[in-house]
Amino acid sequence: MGHGFDQEIVQDFLTESGELIDQLEGDLVVLEASPRDPELLNKVFRALHTIKGSASFLQLTNLVRIAHAAESALNAARNSVVTVDSAMMNLLLETVDIIKTQMQQLGSGQDLAEPRAELVTMLTAIGEGKQISSAGPHASAANAAPAAKQETNAKPTENAPTQGPSVKKLVLGPGKADLLEYLVADLDETMNKVQASLNQLAGSENAKGGAVQLAETCEQLSRCVEFFEFAQMGELAGAMASAAVKLSQDEGLVAGVLPQLKSLCALVTTQAEGLKTGEVRELAADDVLGNLGSALAGMAVTSAAPSATTMPPAPTISSTDTPLAAEPTDREATNNAAKSDQAKSVDKAADKGGEKHGAAGGENTIRVEVGRLEALMNLVGELVLQKNRITALTRKAAGVREMEAELAEAMGLAAGSLDRVTSDIQTAVMRTRMQPLDKLFGRYPRLIRDLASKTGKQIQLVIEGGDTEVDKSVIEELGDPLVHLIRNSADHGLEGPEERTKAGKNALGTITLRASHEGSHVRVLVMDDGRGLARERIAKKAIERGLATQEQISAMSDREVFNFIFEAGFSTAEKVSDLSGRGVGMDVVRTNIQKLKGSIELSSQAGNGTTVAITIPLTVAILQAMMVGVGPEIYAVPLTSILEIVRPQADQVSSIGGHQVMRLRDSVLPLVSSAELFEQPTDRRSEQPFAVVLQSGQKQVGLMVSRLIGQQEVVIKPLDEGERTARAVSGATVRDDGGVSLIVDVEQLVRMAQGGQNR
Amino acid sequence: MANGTSNQTQQNNAASATAVVAGKIGGNAGQELQLVTFEVSSEEFAVDILAVQEINRMMDLTRVPQSPADVEGVINLRGKIIPVIDLRKRFGMEAGKRDEHSRIIVVEVHGRVIGFIVDRVHEVLRISSDIVEPAPAMVCSIRSEFIAGVGKLQDRLIILLDIAKLFADQASEQLAKAA
Known part of the structure; x- marks a missing residue:
């Protein structure tokens, strides 16, 4: 595979896009039921857009092609040019399947399969609809990107990149079209503010103030344009806002980030110009965003506070505020959606720089490899065992005569709190694995x-x-x-x-x-x-x-x-x-x-x-078990399989065809001697007065044991491969006292017992 | 099974001390071989020190039903359950009595951690590979494929074991038995 990217970046892409595509799949099905739900359409569109964006960064041309086609189709639906019907849904779901396959291929290091040409054509056709609003950029992202890169690298000027913006006519719902002129009037002012902040940032004095101001302005801008569904413009403004927040926290980055910000500013200005004449200009911006991410990557990860919360509540958002008051809920919803999306896309930009940083939108999660959690679980299991030993030793020490009472008490206290802390840790670690x-x-x-x-x-x-x-x-x-x-x-x-x-x-x-x-x-x-x-x-x-x-x-x-x-x-x-x-x-x-x-x-x-x-x-690693004694040995029986424990009287037990059975209420229960089952040497056997009644499926068996020790929560450990040949044993566990007990495989046991009886 | 537990902590301490000593000596390679030597049924054997993870005092074993005859049982090695093999049985020798000298040597073979019981552990020995010769056909009572070579010291012979073969065989035999 010729992408030559860091395996780690590819892995990040796979995890992240994997989640997105799962989400997308679910949302698509819901969408089919309510094809006109604008929020859902937006959500689906954005998910796909994010995947496409990351894929184009990784130069996964085949994936970008299909994602792009589907995105165009969705965009047409978003603009109410077409309606999502089941034919279209089939195409979209096929797209999801293809992307999934491609991601698998990427994961296993193969080249990505080309999407079915027909599918791309059909999706693109839907995207073009009948109307002028051919959705999205026509130039494929892969082609357009290098061009933009050249430009921004050569001279990060404040002039707009002149080449290749894909222009489309503005299509807005009736409610929004009226508001547009407010926006446009406001945009000039906003862009001036942005420009001023940038200049302040460039100057040596009060760069921080400039950054804060810039963050505020850009945040407003992005919210505002997101409302009008100018996705790219919102994305750019959002990226600027979040970059500005970081700059306000770490001024050392200004030098590296400033040129990128200027380029972004130029791009946004170009788009703003376009809006005046009713055009939506889609510009090739992925590279600028990528560079911005790289430039930001130099900074500390730790205290990256979510931008949305550090931002003071915008007092005067824009002049669009007033006319919007009539439909507050709508606006609220759009705002929220815009916010979270923006956070995601900004995240994306920074990730491209090869850095993981705290999410800008308030998502307080980190990804951890499962292997690490499993290692942690094992260690905690060990800790619990050692804790048990300490507790036992403390108890023993307290009984020693020469021991000072004070010391014994102190030890007892320490052991007690160790006990609590350990079980808290155990619970906490267990919870990290819950989903x-x-x-x-x-x-x-x-x-x-x-x-x-x-x-x-x-x-x-x-x-x-x-x-x-x-x-x-x-x-x-x-x-x-x-x-x-x-x-x-x-x-x-x-x-x-x-x-x-x-x-x-x-x-x-x-x-x-x-x-x-x-x-x-x-x-x-x-x-x-x-x-x-x-x-x-x-x-x-x-x-x-x-x-x-x-x-x-x-x-x-x-x-x-x-x-x-x-x-x-x-x-x-x-x-x-x-x-x-x-x-x-x-x-x-x-x-x-x-x-x-x-x-x-x-x-x-x-x-x-x-x-x-x-x-x-809830978890497979821990089992509620009944510990039973078989001669001198101790076995663990899963509690879930135990129906009851009885002590058969001599007159209840009889023999059918050489097999012991007991009459238990109305039914006949086959009995299995655990000493025989576990091939215990005859000299170690002892009387087995108890019958543990086990159930698997609808079948029941009574397992005869010598002693009942009690209920215990045990951690299941695998037996070494060589030991798996052992039947009726599903694993092993370490007891409180450090010894090993085997766990009875009830299903096997019942099958064996039934087999023996039927034959 | 439950009676030997109280002094297990001590046992573990002693075991890790032994392991530390062994670890200090192990380190360089070259022509010099570093071996752990031990005794089974009055014969002296040795394994490469690098294969040895640790050496433990005898501890309580948990018998596993339907396992091969030479598998004595399993032990809890700091949370990991590992099988323990009686080397006497593996070699087809008569069963011996376990006493305070008995040890469990824990090795890693093919990614599996396995313990084996020996009568006593002697020492960590450095010998030159020059004095190691291929095993003559009838040097001792054990199967020749387990033998990597024979070290001829001035006063005695030491049988170098090929633990990869010794326990690889183990695994495949078990597989055959399972099939």
């Missing part, structure tokens, strides 16, 4: 849209509780199962519109995703209001596949019958579609959920739909 489920749920509207168009059904997706936070790893693991479930609901669960109408239901089928916290667990429901599961068909299939006999089935509850669909290869779909029906879905879902130490339940009512409930722990 809202929206991150995941945000992907599904697109999925629903695709499913709806493929199946010809009308589907709406309702998302509730998307702000529920879970561990990052949980989010990753939960993604695939949810896709399966949603597909199932859309493909099998929901009926076609006609069938629904006939059944007296709303033709529009609903799939609901609902997340909520339940103690240390999170519960995710996938519900549809479709036809529900057909007990008869599942029963028939189960008998066909030899999973159960007719008699067994008749004795089963609905729930037990439904659970057959979790069996591998089980599908009742008459024909296999490309969506689902191959029967690989549900068992994968169950396996994935069980990997997360979670459980899955299914309930359904014929005609009223199906609900799948997934319960998973």
